[in-house]
Amino acid sequence: MSVRQSLLAILSEGSQYGYQLRHEFEVRTGRTWPINIGQVYTTLNRLVRDGLVEEAERGEDGSVNYRLTYSGREEVERWWGTPVDRQAPNRDEVAIKVALAATAPGVDAFAVIHRQKAETLRVLQGYTKEKRSLPDPVQGDALARQLVLDHLIFVAEAEARWLDLVEQRLRAR
Amino acid sequence: MSVEARSTEPAALPDRRPVLLSLNDAARVHGEGTAVPVRALNGVSLEVRVGELVAVMGPSGSGKSTLLHLAGGLDTPTSGDVVVDGVSIAGLSVKARAALRRRSVGYVFQDLNLVPALTAAENVMLPRELDGVGTRQARLEAREALREVGVEDLFDRFPEEMSGGQQQRVAIARALVGPRRLVLADEPTGALDSLTGEAIMKVLRARVDEGAAGLLVTHDAQHAAWADRVVFLRDGKMVESAAGSRIS
Structure with missing residues (x-):
């Protein structure tokens, strides 16, 4: 959940390639939770499927530049606007x-x-x-x-x- | 890298830093010979070297305060020994212990650290003047001590004109002014907010790194984590802790 929301939040600042997103996520969270590039693309594919993200353009090498859709922008606003759910405690x-x-x-x-x-x-x-x-x-x-x-x-x-x-x-x- | 180079790694060398405080099987029994003697401290051995900060944790009544009193020569052990700055306190007179304290030991408590009627400088000068150091010299030392904890600008301020964090910095300056190198701290961040508490730990840590030795009593794991070692007390005994709790 947090990776999905974080990637959306980062994309709300401008379109990004997958590898850029990964770098940005890691740096901006203190390199505390490394994610592999596969996880980034899996998440992006789901976000595209759910209509929150779309392809902005495709480079000559086939790499895709992603941007938020209107729904994606709304989703980010909703994330900033609501507290993280703490009702269900983590299994510690x-x-x-x-x-x-x-x-x-x-x-x-x-x-x-x-x-x-x-x-x-x-x-x-x-x-x-x-x-x-x-x-x-x-x-x-x-x-x-x-x-x-x-x-x-x-x-x-x-x-x-x-x-x-x-x-x-x-x-x- | 050659084998020789690896074999001379510093980690393999024994710790040669001077020991400023050592407790050797120290015990303190209150009401010895009475029907219910209380073993406040029960055979504790501990060394604190120059450059080392050691934290003591434990529940209320576990012997933390007794340990601190022994370490500072405010009290003497009923058995075992406590050596402060090379001097065994077991056989010392009250007067001699007072002299040793003034020469070697500084305290930082949770509050009531500073004399309200004296300025920061005068508070820091006080122990040095009691040592017989002249006013001019004591002022120079106070200025240097205040500079080292980052509050030289408070030189002429009274405690009531300072924030809690500033007062604690002055208290640390006073604890380590002149030749004193052993600082005993009892919940020094107790009444402070997180950020100010962290700043105080930073100052304490820096002073220790620069050549002092510190014993910190705290129930706050966050502050204990600034120490090189954490020892746990329970029922007057040092509880075995995992070897991993030593990180330096």
Whole structure:
């Protein structure tokens, strides 16, 4: 879903070739979620099928320049105008594993929690280290990476806090 | 690359940076000999070297504050030893510990860091003047310390004229003015918003990188992640954490 909407959003700034779209997506999201070119073309084909994108022109080498249709433009407006649906929680392996460990016979839930917390903190240190290495002041492409890193840091921190709380709850039983 | 070149990679060398703080099996029991002695800290060993920032995490009552008090010579261990800047504090008199603190240790707390009636410069000069350093020299050192944390322009301002983040920068300057190289920080970003908190961690990290050593007590994983190592305390003991939690 997010790749589809992101490509539409980028196309709303002007027509693009597939490889340009891929590059633009990666740079503008801090190179955090690499996508392969096949995924870009598969998505573009679906967008063409759904009438949101059309061919603007075709180069001599056969490469296609894509642009938004009127419906595509409306779809982008709708995306910016509505919050991302958070009703259905993501299936999070850590949450599932810890919840199961708490009640699984013969499993040391505290050990599961400690190992996970050490891992979460290790990852958090890695993100923080990268953030420290960004140019100061942050500008250009690095801004996207900084914003995404901030997000990853907050998510990891929330997970560490949650693991603390789980441990406290289990100890209080 | 030759085999020789690979075998001399820095990672293979032992850490030769001077140890500024070491706790050796340090324990602190409150009410020893009474019916219910409380083991606030139970045999903790830890080293902090120059250039290192170590974070201590753990739930309330896990011994974090006791650890910090021992590290700063505010309290002495009931067994084991604590060595600050090469001096063992176990056998020191109260007066000698106070002198060691003034010479080697700086503190940054969550709040109430600065004396409200003194300007930024005067706050930073205070510990140096208590050390017997002349006013002129103390002013020079204060200016340099404030410059290092990026608030030289606050030199003549009073704490109430500063934002929380500016006050914490001044507090870090005061903690590391003159020869002090061990900074003990207790939730230094506690009352600050995310961006300001990050700026404070940046300053603290930079000062450590430039040749200080830091021990940071926090319950905030985000700030602990600025450290080279994170140690966990529970019930006064250091809880084994995965080897991977050391990243430097």
